Amino acid sequence: MTYHAGAQAIFAQNLTKRFGSFTAVNNISFAVSKGECFGLLGPNGAGKTSIARMIIGFSPISEGKLLVLDQDIHTHAREVKARIGVVAQEDNLDPELTVLENLLVYANYFRLPRNVARERAEEILKFMDLTDKAGAVVDELSGGLKRRLTLGRALINRPELLILDEPTTGLDPYARQTNR
Ligand SMILES: Nc1ncnc2c1ncn2[C@@H]1O[C@H](COP(=O)(O)OP(=O)(O)O)[C@@H](O)[C@H]1O
Ligand SMILES: [Mg+2]
Structure with a gap:
């Protein structure tokens, strides 16, 4: 080594x-x-x-x-x-916030300017096929949709390195294979 x-x-x-x-x-x-x-x-x-x-x-x-x-x-x-993205094994979304709010709060940890955060959040929602759910409260989402949001959220700081722990848990076969 x-x-x-x-x-x-x-x-x-x-x-x-x-x-x-x-x-x-x-x-x-x-x-x-x-x-x-x-x-x-x-x-x-x-x-x-x-x-x-x-x-x-x-x-x-x-x-x-x-x-x-x-x-x-x-x-x-x-x-x-600041340079890595993380998808933990356990779901750690804020269940009381909406899908979009979860992304914006996370962007705030990285001190992203508000307009940049919005832009990236919208991009991620589109990428993860979650645009229709932007206003939905996380608590009401299915496990698979939560996982998709967690995966998308990890991209908000445009990480150079992405660490995924059991990333496909809860995803259906279609979502596992989709690579847009
Ligand atoms: N905080 C902890 N305290 C004590 N033992 C732990 C802790 N976290 C993990 N372990 C133990 O370390 C081993 C490896 O666990 P883990 O890394 O979660 O495995 P994996 O992710 O491969 O399933 C297990 O035996 C687990 O019980
Ligand atoms: Mg594990």
Whole structure:
């Protein structure tokens, strides 16, 4: 494993995650090149989510080295988070807000100017086939539509790196395959 500055979106070397005395991720090494689509496969409990959470800076690494977009996520959290998009395994939309409001609130985390946020939100709604649902309260959406919104929301900051944890959960076969 060699680190190539500027060429790798993720560089993980001897990455380990422990919860107390339990080792959830044991000494793994991998690199993801920029532009590459990289998947982690494994049964429930294999440690996929634990790896994703370290990459997005939600969980500190126990041992090893982890560079995300050439930065240490823990010393450069704000900078790295602005450049990545995240779809978590668990749904974390605001159920009381509408579809459009969820996108605008998320845009606000990235301090996007209001007009830019609106423009991108509309673009995302179109892309995810959710324009008709813009005014619908999230709580009333089906699981699949919520997932589509969560996927679209992750694009609001035009991320260089997208981390998707079980992205197709709840999507129907058509939505899984659609690639517009
Ligand atoms: N916060 C935590 N505290 C203790 N154990 C955890 C925690 N999060 C995950 N684990 C354990 O780590 C292992 C890997 O879990 P996880 O990364 O969620 O796997 P996967 O996403 O591949 O299903 C599991 O045995 C899980 O119970
Ligand atoms: Mg998981």
